[in-house]
Amino acid sequence: xxxxxxxxxxxxxxxxxxxxxxxxxxxxxxxxxxxxxxxxxxxxxxxxxxxxxxxxxxxxxxxxxxxxxxxxxxxxxxxxxxxxxxxxxxxxxxxxxxxxxxxxxxxxxxxxxxxxxxxxxxxxxxxxxxxxxxxxxxxxxxxxxxxxxxxxxxxxxxxxxxxxxxxxxxxxxxxxxxxxxxxxxxxxxxxxxxxxxxxxxxxxxxxxxxxxxxxxxxxxxxxxxxxxxxxxxxxxxxxxxxxxxxxxxxxxxxxxxxxxxxxxxxxxxxxxx
Amino acid sequence: xxxxxxxxxxxxxxxxxxxxxxxxxxxxxxxxxxxxxxxxxxxxxxxxxxxxxxxxxxxxxxxxxxxxxxxxxxxxxxxxxxxxxxxxxxxxxxxxxxxxxxxxxxxxxxxxxxxxxxxxxxxxxxxxxxxxxxxxxxxxxxxxxxxxxxxxxxxxxxxxxxxxxxxxxxxxxxxxxxxxxxxxxxxxxxxxxxxxxxxxxxxxxxxxxxxxxxxxxxxxxxxxxxxxxxxx
Numbered sequence: 001x002x003x004x005x006x007x008x009x010x011x012x013x014x015x016x017x018x019x020x021x022x023x024x025x026x027x028x029x030x031x032x033x034x035x036x037x038x039x040x041x042x043x044x045x046x047x048x049x050x051x052x053x054x055x056x057x058x059x060x061x062x063x064x065x066x067x068x069x070x071x072x073x074x075x076x077x078x079x080x081x082x083x084x085x086x087x088x089x090x091x092x093x094x095x096x097x098x099x100x101x102x103x104x105x106x107x108x109x110x111x112x113x114x115x116x117x118x119x120x121x122x123x124x125x126x127x128x129x130x131x132x133x134x135x136x137x138x139x140x141x142x143x144x145x146x147x148x149x150x151x152x153x154x155x156x157x158x159x160x161x162x163x164x165x166x167x168x169x170x171x172x173x174x175x176x177x178x179x180x181x182x183x184x185x186x187x188x189x190x191x192x193x194x195x196x197x198x199x200x201x202x203x204x205x206x207x208x209x210x211x212x213x214x215x216x217x218x219x220x221x222x223x224x225x226x227x228x229x230x231x232x233x234x235x236x237x238x239x240x241x242x243x244x245x246x247x248x249x250x251x252x253x254x255x256x257x258x259x260x261x262x263x264x265x266x267x268x269x270x271x272x273x
Numbered sequence: 274x275x276x277x278x279x280x281x282x283x284x285x286x287x288x289x290x291x292x293x294x295x296x297x298x299x300x301x302x303x304x305x306x307x308x309x310x311x312x313x314x315x316x317x318x319x320x321x322x323x324x325x326x327x328x329x330x331x332x333x334x335x336x337x338x339x340x341x342x343x344x345x346x347x348x349x350x351x352x353x354x355x356x357x358x359x360x361x362x363x364x365x366x367x368x369x370x371x372x373x374x375x376x377x378x379x380x381x382x383x384x385x386x387x388x389x390x391x392x393x394x395x396x397x398x399x400x401x402x403x404x405x406x407x408x409x410x411x412x413x414x415x416x417x418x419x420x421x422x423x424x425x426x427x428x429x430x431x432x433x434x435x436x437x438x439x440x441x442x443x444x445x446x447x448x449x450x451x452x453x454x455x456x457x458x459x460x461x462x463x464x465x466x467x468x469x470x471x472x473x474x475x476x477x478x479x480x481x482x483x484x485x486x487x488x489x490x491x492x493x494x495x496x497x498x499x500x501x502x503x504x505x
Contacts, residue, residue, distance in 0.1 A: 050327075053364055082358070083358070085325070089323045091319035108367065112365070196331065197387075
């Protein structure tokens with residue numbers, strides 16, 4: 001049977017060559033279209049330490065950052081749900097605020113994610129995407145003109161453990177339903193993770209983990225009523241209250257979002273400059 | 274030429290629609306149609322006294338041994354007491370909220386995919402969860418049973434999906450999800466204790482002489498659990 005099958009296949013292949021068109025060298029497809037990102041994109045990766053497939057989603061994020069630049073693809077891993085371990089256990093990375101995000105966005109399977117919060121949403125769960133769709137969604141958002149410009153300046157005093165942040169917002173168009181959200185993330189965290197092959201990795205390196213929310217669960221409203229309107233907001237955070245956090249592995253993530261436009265712009269900056 | 278091409282294509286499609294499904298364990302041993310595979314829960318200490326229960330095997334693996342891609346459809350059926358999360362076949366880990374769930378994906382020639390069905394045991398609630406799995410690849414269908422066992426390390430326990438019984442050295446601790454009767458017999462067959470149970474509780478065995486005793490749980494006239502305990 002195998003031999004007969006191989007002969008049929010060979011004959012079909014030969015017949016197939018008879019049907020090829022000749023394409024001029026100048027008209028041939030040479031690969032993906034390149035572009036220069038016009039805005040940054042926020043990936044909110046809903047994940048868990050007991051979710052076997054979640055490391056694959058994390059790898060997908062790293063691949064996107066390698067392709068488009070980590071300054072353009074800004075990722076935050078938000079642990080929560082039944083496949084996560086609570087931070088209160090001492091071994092976990094899931095914040096109560098992270099659980100709130102999981103619930104609000106309707107995350108019921110893992111991994112799932114948001115790319116710029118879907119560019120806007122009418123119901124929260126419609127913005128959720130499987131990780132296999134994140135790259136295509138990010139490419140679209142990277143090419144959009146940003147509705148706001150953001151700059152972020154951090155000052156960290158290692159002696160006092162005090163972090164000071166200043167976010168400057170400039171509107172490129174009128175935005176009446178905008179919110180500014182500021183988070184702290186940490187990378188390089190060695191902690192338990194279930195792996196796709198069923199093994200238990202106690203030395204898995206977790207990156208971009210949501211560690212704290214600086215300005216409230218959903219941020220604060222910023223009214224930008226006209227083009228060129230500006231806002232400056234300043235915050236402080238006592239990193240010294242968290243001795244297990246490594247300041248040199250941490251970053252501030254700031255983004256402006258709206259329900260109608262999703263994440264309008266996002267920026268991050270290391271805590272230690 | 275066109276007719277020959279059409280004929281050859283038709284024959285090729287007929288040949289390649291035959292897919293061959295193989296199901297294997299971690300060591301690559303084939304799990305036969307109708308077979309059973311068992312996984313035991315393990316307790317992992319993550320430090321600081323925080324422990325988690327893990328029963329999350331990647332296996333069994335489902336492999337397409339055929340010469341071309343085919344659609345793989347997997348059906349998992351559980352009982353109400355079995356708390357399972359399914360992570361395989363598609364890309365999502367999803368707690369099973371229905372008694373039966375079906376997942377499908379394309380499986381390339383020679384490609385294998387893990388089932389990734391997991392038991393969500395609760396600490397201290399010893400039990401056995403059972404799932405019936407049917408996998409269809411093209412025209413090839415195979416079924417097997419998976420048992421997830423969370424055993425009491427301190428006593429001789431009988432595996433049962435609907436109740437859990439644990440001997441803590443003084444009493445039989447029970448967790449019954451429906452009304453039942455817990456009977457305890459001597460090895461001579463004499464009924465020494467009997468108690469109606471429902472929910473969580475303890476049946477004290479401290480007043481019994483030392484020795485081996487048998488217990489059973491009867492619900493609706495049907496024995497649903499049994500085992501032995503050694504009273505010291």
